[in-house]
Amino acid sequence: MSLPFHTTKNFALRQSLKSQALVNTKILNNPMHPLHSQIQAKFHDPTLPSKLVVNFTAGKNVSKKAVVRSHARRRTRVAVIEALRVRGYDREGQPIRGGGRDRAVTGSLTWFPTFECVTADWKVLKEEVREAVEEWLRFRERAGVKAQGQAQGKGKGKGKGKGKGRGQGRGDGRAREPEKKTIE
Numbered sequence: 001m002s003l004p005f006h007t008t009k010n011f012a013l014r015q016s017l018k019s020q021a022l023v024n025t026k027i028l029n030n031p032m033h034p035l036h037s038q039i040q041a042k043f044h045d046p047t048l049p050s051k052l053v054v055n056f057t058a059g060k061n062v063s064k065k066a067v068v069r070s071h072a073r074r075r076t077r078v079a080v081i082e083a084l085r086v087r088g089y090d091r092e093g094q095p096i097r098g099g100g101r102d103r104a105v106t107g108s109l110t111w112f113p114t115f116e117c118v119t120a121d122w123k124v125l126k127e128e129v130r131e132a133v134e135e136w137l138r139f140r141e142r143a144g145v146k147a148q149g150q151a152q153g154k155g156k157g158k159g160k161g162k163g164k165g166r167g168q169g170r171g172d173g174r175a176r177e178p179e180k181k182t183i184e
Contacts, residue, residue, distance in 0.1 A: 005139075006132040010117040010125055011076055013132050016108040017143055019048050022055040052093025054080060055110040062115050072113035075122075079129040080111065086130070087137060105140060 006013040027039045056077050058069040081091050088101040095101035117125060 004112075006135055008128045008132070010114055010120050010128055011132075012112040012114070013136070014110045014112070015136055015139070017106075017140065018108065019051055019053045019106050020108045021045065021048060021053060022057070022108075022110060050104060050106060052084075052089070052091075052105055053108045054091065055108070056113065057110060058113050062113065063118075068115070068118055072115070072117045075117060075125060076111050076113045076129065079126045080109070080133065082126065083130040083133040087133065105137065107140065109136065 003014075004012040005015040021042050023039050023043045027033045027035050028043055030036060033039075054077075056073040058072045060069075062069050062072055084091065084093075085096065088096055089105055090096055093105040093107075095104060
């Protein structure tokens with residue numbers, strides 16, 4: 001299990017740069033379950049990599065009452081959708097017309113509301129969610145720039161990349177093994 005990306009007293013947030021559907025594997029593996037076809041469609045959605053997947057999970061550690069857990073998820077969901085809309089995205093990460101965005105944002109966000117989320121002041125909850133969304137978008141931008149920089153840096157032979165030049169071994173003191181070529 002991964003560490004939380006952002007934590008407050010009202011929620012914890014985990015993120016992934018890869019879009020992942022959060023599904024119940026017991027339902028996914030049981031073809032006799034009434035929700036099997038819906039869960040299977042969600043899990044095998046071909047458009048999933050181009051979407052922002054936002055999941056909300058409230059376990060029994062929030063409350064034993066399902067009504068309270070649902071209320072915590074619902075409040076957090078509304079705050080997240082509003083924070084994304086302010087940034088120019090819809091609930092699936094697609095740019096809103098006139099929102100100033102030209103590209104969609106992808107990945108997965110899993111929100112874990114706490115019991116305090118149920119009784120928190122609405123303005124405080126919205127502000128905390130907005131800060132978390134802002135932090136996540138900044139993280140995505142840095143990760144995107146980093147990935148583009150690595151892709152652009154390949155083949156130039158400069159920098160501290162792993163090349164075949166003199167003195168560039170494995171980094172653990174052992175020499176690199178020469179490449180073996182086969183003759184056909």
